[in-house]
Amino acid sequence: MVTINDVADAAGVAPSTVSYVISGKRSISPGTRRLVEAAIRRLGYHPHAGARALASNRTNVLALVVPLRTDLNVSVVMEFVASVAGAARMHGQDMLLLTENDGPAALQRIASSATADALMVMDVEASDARLPVLAALDRPVVLIGVPDAPSGLTCVDLDFSAAGAACVAHLAGLGHRRVALLGPPPAVYERGTSYATRFLRGFGEEAGRREVHTVTRECAGSYETIDAVLDELFAREPGVTGLVVHNEAALPALLAGLRHRNLRVPEDVSIVAVCPDSMAGQSAVALTTVAIPAEEIGAQAVELTMRHLGGHTTSEVRLLSPCLTIRDSTAPPPA
Amino acid sequence: MVTINDVADAAGVAPSTVSYVISGKRSISPGTRRLVEAAIRRLGYHPHAGARALASNRTNVLALVVPLRTDLNVSVVMEFVASVAGAARMHGQDMLLLTENDGPAALQRIASSATADALMVMDVEASDARLPVLAALDRPVVLIGVPDAPSGLTCVDLDFSAAGAACVAHLAGLGHRRVALLGPPPAVYERGTSYATRFLRGFGEEAGRREVHTVTRECAGSYETIDAVLDELFAREPGVTGLVVHNEAALPALLAGLRHRNLRVPEDVSIVAVCPDSMAGQSAVALTTVAIPAEEIGAQAVELTMRHLGGHTTSEVRLLSPCLTIRDSTAPPPA
DNA sequence: TTGAAAGCGATACCAC
DNA sequence: GTGGTATCGCTTTCAA
16 A cells, blocks of 8 residues: 555655645645655555544545435435535545435434544435434534424525425416415325425415415325326316426326326416426426426535535525426416 | 543543454453443444544445436436445445546545445446456455456346346247337447347347347437337337337336327237336336346345455356346237 | 654554 | 554644
8 A cells, every 4th residue: 555655755755745745734845746746646646544534533525314215206316416426526525325214323423433524414304303413413514405493503405485486476477376286295294394394385375475276285106196186186176277296206197197188288287397407308298397406405515514614613594596497388277 | 522542441441442342353251341332332432433444444435336427217326326325234334425427536546545445336338448447456346237348346237138038038928029129328328338238139139039020229218209219110110019118217208109109008019118126116007027126236236345345355247137027018919 | 845753543463 | 351552644733
């Protein structure tokens, strides 16, 4: 193994000088710098991560805690993972991936053992059992999602309340008077996942303001479920012309179900979907969407984390404004 | 921070004893063990990962290199990630996630800096540019996928050749004489992704043996592409009654396209899909599949990695036998 | 602008 | 069965 001493010897300088050349924490004469850098390259030197962590109290590793439940959309999760990984690299950090079924003990372990410098936690529930543990850690924590009581933790998320409102506003603006919300499966509400209720609130409030009649249905993504929901919905609420879908998994089955019933999109039924923009083109009709900006959220999460690692201490709840993109799935209601 | 010395003091023993209690590398009297374990719990001690790595040359971290290209199926990738993470935890390892756009230099860095003990690499191409780098690393490497020349590296994968054969065999057994393969997008072939060509070979060979007429089409997952492919296919090859789909992304569009043409599954057209079993129920008709056993492959990859870390040196190419599950999308061809 | 040397917190060898 | 201690490779303070 090539050590800092090998490099120092090769360059004819002291180990500390090599260290300073690498870290840039003190000025180095151009000559020495050249010598050292050449030696580093020639020997293929990479500082030993463990030794570095021990001496400097920094691992340059960020831990990301992801949910791997099957009831939530894997591709959305994957977008977050990818964006966090990318952003982390831009900041010179590696990413440790923890799955949440390791439980809160794993969070303790990672923090106390100095395996990572900070934690980022996805899919935080309204009153998440991990919050007390997280808040007590001696390391920065950034939540992706917003619990009811952030207890001093920094959070980033889409402003789901505003997103819900935007969906209703768009449909109402087109003239729809009766709108249905197809939400996440019951399990998501039971878990108390906060984004679901926040969305619902914004949706309901805007509907009240606009005097739009609304109904909501929770639904799983399977074809049977969606079929049943559609049957029941159109039987009980015949006047519904607008659908807001806050459940990416349900989209394929929903579109199939509508086609099967000879309901055209957008002529007979308008659809606004809440999903990553990359998903908008996955169906026969390009979907009008409120984007889930995974890329942006991931980048912000990393940036806030780095800021905390840099000494910034004040916590913050950062909500990103929703962005609605009109495509081919929304139009005025049939006359 | 709680150190091993704190624990030793609290328990009234030497630091080395604490270390041995934790590692189990030498026998400890029940009394001392109790004392030490109590102190560890009481103080909430977690060994410093960096210090440990420095002293023992072991990080207990495995690096997983994943592709995050958009042209390949994210949920399949995610299944692998989840299964590797789970298996790693069972072996007491954490998982560092590297995205492949960090390039080969990142692999070098992780290995040379002792950030991880071993590397697992997904989505290996037939003649992968990273192979020389990987083979030269001083750490265990396990490939998920099989390059043309494994150059002494251990590999795990589904036996895609056998999988291709199994698809044809099943359809031929039902009486189909003309079968089409809808494969991955052209980009996958251009990259020289080995599983695609291996599948193709098994598919072709079995077709030859069974005297089944075959055609193949590469296709992207979009509705337009699939529509065009279906148009062209049924125009040029009217007798096709069996479809083998080696492209999960294309399934929704394909099923929609068939329904749109009033072709029933399986009465008019039989479908065998190559995809994770979890995806079989995602469509209106439960699909007959050859499973991509992500769970199993991930577990094997970790196991092989741990074996190498344990001193085992002989490399190996492990191909898992495909498993075809008959569901509702295959039946004898129309008379 | 550079060097020497004291830690960082474990592990594992050598003694007893 | 247990203790003392050199050692891992780096960072950073103190000195020059």
